[in-house]
Structure formats: structure tokens, C-alpha cells
Amino acid sequence: MNGKAKQQINQWYHAYSQDLFQYIFYLIRDHDQAKDLLQDTFLKAYNKHDSFNQENTKGWLFRIARNVTIDYVRKHHPVSYLMDTLPANQNSDNTPEKHLALSESEQELYYALGQLKRSYRDVIVLRKIKDFTVSETAEILGWKEQKVRVTLSRAIQALKQQLKKEGYQHEAL
Amino acid sequence: MKHYDDSLDRRLKRLNEEVNLTEDEKENILDSIHYNINHKHMKSNNIFNKPFVFAISSIAITLFFVVSLLLQQDSDIGTSNLQVTGKYNINSDEYTKEERIQLIKNYKIGVNRKDQINLGKGTNIPHSVGIMNRFDIGADDNYQFGRTQNVDAEALKNGGLDVQVFIESAGGDLPLSLKAFYYREDERQLYFFVNTGEAVYEYPIDEALYGENRDLFLLEKLKHELEVGMSKEEVIQNLGPYDQDFHSSPVDRKFWRYDVEPNKGDPYTKYYRFVDFSGIANNMLNMQVFVRWNGDSAESFSAVYFDETSQSVRQYHMSEGARLTEAIFNNEDNQHIHVGDFIYPVPSVNHITSQEKPYDTQQFLSVDELHAQTYDQTLNKAVSTFKNYRPGDTIYFEETIQSIIYHEAENKTEFVLSEDTSMEFAGDLREQYNEGDRLRLRFKVIPQSADGIYVTYDYAYHFYQHDESPQIEDYLVE
Known part of the structure; x- marks a missing residue:
């Protein structure tokens, strides 16, 4: 040992x-x-x-x-x-309701996030939820920093699209 | 439309705060970690340990290849050397070396050989597609060189040869491509000239690439000189002419392959388009290098080679976002390789070499059998390499529809095929299909890595490429 x-x-x-x-x-x-x-x-x-x-x-x-x-x-x-x-x-x-006390707004976000493709979800979770820097995110995902930036921008757009599709919109980023 | 004033950033951060382990859960998990660490040693004292299994499987693979090679001998017997005749006898003394080079450069691809230069008698070289012949121009009568595709840079340099020409044909009289190597004494530089019918390249080339350590130099080039996004000219300047090019239609990508054969021994005769893993594992090939093209831009590179020191096959892969990642094929778990947006688990040697075993690829697979194709039994996990299918193969699939769900919002139909597997297709298909029907589909195996080790199938690839369900007609077996 x-x-x-x-x-x-x-x-x-x-x-x-x-x-x-x-x-x-x-x-x-x-x-x-x-x-x-x-x-x-x-x-x-x-x-x-x-x-x-x-x-x-x-x-x-x-x-x-x-x-x-x-x-x-x-x-x-x-x-x-x-x-x-x-x-x-x-x-x-194991539904989120059992473990998470999510508000309506958070539930929408939670489900919208789950609809995104893996690379988008990855980069949003690391950058926006876990608050990693671009450089740290790049290291975890094995990507170049530029790719993290571009993918994050696309991912946020896709998330907004998804929220919109479900009938919600938000004020600003 | 509902409206929220809060920013998306703040909402995402709040989401994080809602997911937590309780203190009890944290303690329980830590206890479990300690327990597993303390009992770790008990697991490894098994006589069926990994090195043992690897050794046995290596012997089996070697035996399989020896037998395969013996069985192939017959097909090799009877291949005759090609005699290329034409107006100009390039081997006659009336031509200087420079004139010979010029005549070869004027050689026209796709034109009947009889109308062209007389290259004399060629040496047939094992080749995966069509026929490759080598012509040793300006060689004296005693000149001898092995029946391989490697270039005799030494003879070109010391004057034993003027030009070495390689002509690929489909077996008839029409040449498909030509490549030639020559040495310019005034510049002390080896040159190559390639005419693929689509493009012509002529560049100086590092002669070390054609020496005994061709594999090591190719690897150095890959690690230090090559970049994703390079043009065909840039890649060919670095690596020299490729040995094989081919196209994969489902992904609409072109591939170049470089083969490095051992300097000694019989020429290797068994080629696949993508990597011949077993050929490399059994020292029939030293290395294969692949370039995957998206138009004129290099999308990814790969080198698969046998490493003498570790006595294992290694892989370097380079793609956008993953400069250079390495895998060692040693049947050990926990290795991953980055390919573009994906991280793939490295399959075991046993799993990947099972592609060599006889298998009826025309049979229809059930859901469970399809899953089993990517389940690596040595590593006890799913991988992205099929057990019995290579890129380009077709997988025939048949399963009973357990239930049908129509998703109106997305206008797609989901067929539930098993407890955890469903497939979805565009449109409302409830009229055409009923529960209990047999769904018969075909999927094309498509390469994800440059070497074709990591694959997916076209149905799954569609979801990656598009944000919509595919049309069922694209996969239906009539």
C-alpha cells in the first residue's frame, strides 16, 4: 500500500x-x-x-x-x-425532481442542457457551470483553446435555441 | 412565450448549486474507496492474468498469419514482370540521365503504354489495388534490389541507378499513376516526381526517408513537421509520395497511406485499405501512416507501428483540437485517444485482431449482437472498434419492434427495440410499421480516425452531423 x-x-x-x-x-x-x-x-x-x-x-x-x-x-x-x-x-x-430542488426556470435549463450534443454539453458544464477557465477546459477536453471558445459560443446559441423551442427566453447572457 | 430577466450565465451557475452530495453520501463513498484500495492486491493474483492471455493470443495470431501467408503463396505464383514498350527506349545509351528524367516526366497517365516510352522489364511489387511495377532505369546488368516498394536511395545517390520508376496499373495497359525518384548530383539532393493523373508533384525529399530507418523518420515528421490543415503539396513535400490513396464514400473523405515494410524478408502481400493491425503486430509491416483529407486540407494523421522496445503496437494520432495523442496496444485498460471531438477508449489487441477471424458479415445482427460487436471482452467495456467489421463493411441488422412512439413536435418516429435501445427516423411511420414487425436495416461502417481503428456507423454518424433524424429509406434492406 x-x-x-x-x-x-x-x-x-x-x-x-x-x-x-x-x-x-x-x-x-x-x-x-x-x-x-x-x-x-x-x-x-x-x-x-x-x-x-x-x-x-x-x-x-x-x-x-x-x-x-x-x-x-x-x-x-x-x-x-x-x-x-x-x-x-x-x-x-433517479429523476432530477427527487434529488434536485429545481425552480421552474432551472428545470427548463436542466432539460434543455440534456438535449444538446455531447461536445456542447461538455463545454457548457465545464465553462459555465463548473467555472473552469478556457485553458483549464481545453486541457480537460484535450482541445485547443480556440476550439473551446468557438464550441462554447455555438453551444450557448444551441442552448438558447433549445430553450426557445421549449417556449422560454431569457434576457441576456 | 415565458420570459426570464435573469442572465443565462447566472441561471447556469445556480444549477450547479442544486446538485450536491450529502455529508453521509460523501463519507460512504470515501469508505468505499478505502475498502477498494485496501483490497486491490487480491484482484491481481489470478493465473489468467493479462500478460498470460496476451501471450497466448499473440501465439494464436502469429500461427494464423503464418498459415494465411502459406495459403497465399499460390496466388503469388505466376505473376510475371511487366514489359513496358513504346517509341523511346529509355534504357538505350543514346539518352543521358537528364533526358531520361524528362522522358519520364512526359509519360502520360491514362494513355496506352505502347505509345509511350520503353521502360523495359519491370519488377512486380505486391500492391493492394491493381498492379505496381518498378523499373530500374540506368541500372547495370548486375543490379539487384529486393522485391519491395522501398526506394533504393543509396543506388540513386552513388550512380548505380539513374531513375527508379514505379507505375501502378489496373492490370491492363493503362497506367493509373507514376512516381519516379532520382538524385541531382549538383545539388546533392534526392528528388521525386509524382503524376497521379489528377496532379503532378516534384520536390526534393529527405533521403533518410528511404533509408533503413524509414519508419522512425516518418514518425519524426509526423510529430514535428506535420500540421492539421496542411495542403496536399505540403504533406507530400514532407512525407514523399504515398503508397496508396483511397476514398471512403460515407464520410466523403480521401485517404493516403504510406507503408513501411521490413528491409529484409519476403514482401508483404496482404493489404487492407485501412490499417492492417495484425500485419504490424506480427512484423510483416513496420509501420503504416495515414492522412485523412477534407478536400485539399489534411484533417488528421495517424501512424501505427511496432515498437521494438515495448514489443507492442503503438499509435500516434493527430487531429484538430488534439495535436498528438498516443496509444499503446497492450491489452491494458484506461487508455484513451483523442480524435477530433471524440475521445475513444483504446481497444485490446485481442479485440482488434479478431477482425482477422473468419466471420460471415452478410448475417443479420440483433440489437444484442450489434452491441456485442463493440464490447471488448478483454477490457470488459464497450469500445469504438467493431470486432468483425472494418471501415467500408456493411452491417446487416434485424430486430423486432417492441413499441412505436411518434414525437409530434420533432415529427420523428422512435422504434423501441429493447429495454435500452431505440432508433428514430424522420416522419410519422406509424402507418407503415406495427409493433411486432421485424425491422431490417443496413449500416455502413465508417472511419473516424485516419487509420480506421476507431469507427462508427452511418446511422450514428448522421446524428453527429445533423440535428435531425435520418430517413429510414436510407437504411432499409429491401
């Missing part, structure tokens, strides 16, 4: 588990599954601890979380994955 690794996993867990959970949740919209994937994220981080260069821990953990989540979607919802959509949440116990 690597004592130092275990100690660091503990520290990282206390520092980032809530953020990572929120990120995973918005990728799959399943509270219980997001908890399992959060656990997998830290187990993967433990296994990869020796090869981690100790720079930008938060970005590194988010990258692992993203890969773990994508693997899960591929494994359990291959068609959803191939179709670049969110898996349908068939378990009524």
Missing part, C-alpha cells in the same frame, strides 16, 4: 469530490450512478498516482472523471453513446 498516495487521495477527495460529482451528474443525470462513477474516478486516480506529475490536480481529476463517465456510457448505453445523446434515464427513482 502506498501511504502517500492514499493520503493524497484523501486530501483530493475532500477538496474536489463535490465538484467532480456535480460534473459527472451533469454528464449522465443519474444521481446514484454519478456516485459510483465518483468512486471509480478516485480509484483510477489512485492507480495512476505514480505516473501523475502533480501539476494541476483538479484538471487531472476532471479528465479522469470524464473518461470514466464516457466509458460508462459506452458500456451501458452504446447506442446513446454512438448517437451522441444522453442515455434515457429509465429509473424513476
